[in-house]
Amino acid sequence: MATTFSERLRTRVPSLKRFSERACQDSRHIAYDLLPTLGLPQRGGVAALIGALKPKTFDFAPSDQARALCQALKQDGLTPMQPAIPADILNDVVDYFKVTPCHDPFRPHVGTFAWDQPPADEINMGYYTAEETLRAPHMLDLMNRPDVLEAMELHLGCKPVVDNIGAFWSYPDRHTAKGVQRFHRDYDCVQNIKLFYYLTEVDDEAGPHMFVRGSHNDRALETGKAQTDEAITEAFGTDRLTAITGPAGSWFLEDVYGFHKGQLPVNKPRLLLAIQYNLYASPHCPKAPIMDNPGGYDPYINRIFLK
Template sequence: MAALSEHVAKAGLKTRFLLQRRFQSVASREWVAKRIANRVGRAQVPGTSEGRAAAAALDSEGFAMTPWLVSPDMAAEMRHYFAGHQSFNPYKRELGTFQAPDQAPPGTHVAHFKPEVVLNAPHGLAIANHPAVLEAVQAALGCKPTISYMAAWWSIAGHDQGQHAELFHRDYDDWRFIKMFVYLTDVDEGAGPHIYVRATHRENQLMPIRRYSDDEVANAFGRERFIQFEGAAGTSFLENTFGMHRGMPARVTPRLMFSAVYCQGPILYGPLKPILDAKQVEASSGLKLDPYVNRVYLRS
């Protein structure tokens, strides 16, 4: 019976996912998203200067830096944790798992960690549930957010040519969504910095779902709008990845990234049933977590 319930849930999420991908104009997607937001409703959140500033930047620019979110010590603890776990090539699962990025099979550009590994990472849930982050994300979504997906991955060094998400694209994960990115290693030009094209979350150019060349994107929006995110471990930002973006391939040194995705509800990529018990997590971590925001990953 449980297996049948999960099958039904996955079918429903897939239908929603495929439906919203058919709407490829800003106006049509916003029309639907506003109605979903009205149905979900907002939470009462304490206003903060950090949250208000991030919300304003997300609205106007499509991204917001969050220097107050992750300290260097927190990033170091998370990096040490992930270094002790196996990862895998999500595009070639048949290659199996490996631990260090220099052990990745030839041709591997990115290596992801299993959902339970990501969920148990030190500071991960605290970062994803930071009050100022949830305040900014709620403003962007128009409703109380759901942490719909959490991930961490290595970008493997030694590649000059990008593939998959290392090429420019728009994400079509949900009607509205915001992603949080945290660098857990130092990221410079040779370590695969993330690139975003400023304010493209509001523009109806290059809308078909495919990968785009740098020249196509530059011709459409202007290369001066490319924002390249470099910084020390702990650098973090929120981003509306419906806007045009890419992750550069890591040419010289590997990059370790932690990410959380906030949507108006569960999405296809997340677990079909919660992984951990919320009360146990709260007891061990001292966190007070909103059951609705965390319902995809935590059992109430």
């Protein structure tokens, strides 16, 4: 069922006063808070206009791999699972996160904790901050894969902006799905794609990522709110629902406007790394760059995080 303008507006800003307060706190909230008011056709038109005005790579010549990734995104909203990153790189990244304390942003009173020792059963996930994620070994290379950047430029029509990076553990033996473990659309930018790395093996028992193929081009359930499994099945059918499994180090790209969630793990924890590519900065990233650019990384693409 189609939603009215006022219904979509209420999904993010309950009042004009609150909208004004958020805009004063951070001007990036203006576009972010108004985004759910745009229907799918309007989003596409705005994205194309923004992309046309943004910088492009000189003499752009994307690889066949980048073209295949872009085509899969346009058609399904999801790419096939890609081969794992080298084992030595994977081990360095996982070892770093295992010695870096986690936190639960929804329960700040519990403080930080070891990755395998969440202090309460009510904690479904252990998160790392954007800065902690950025400082992981090899992270800049993982963010700046040439095949991904080329695919993103093809898809967006301009150079992408790396935004909203993060990593988190999902814990087994939890009975209630919370947050991103419920089906939802991402309304961070008029066009945004996420790169997901499985840093641990993910099978059907380890909380596979779930995606509704084609829902990135479908306005069904466009309310801005999380949806139940039953509502998703009723709206899209079971044949479009995909569980994404893969070995440690494997990765895939996804149009996160399409409905997605992380399934509750059954018997083993899952470590996921997510990197988002936008047309412009969202409020989910720092207001100022975190670290110096060591060289070799495009300053426009990485300007949110690198000086």
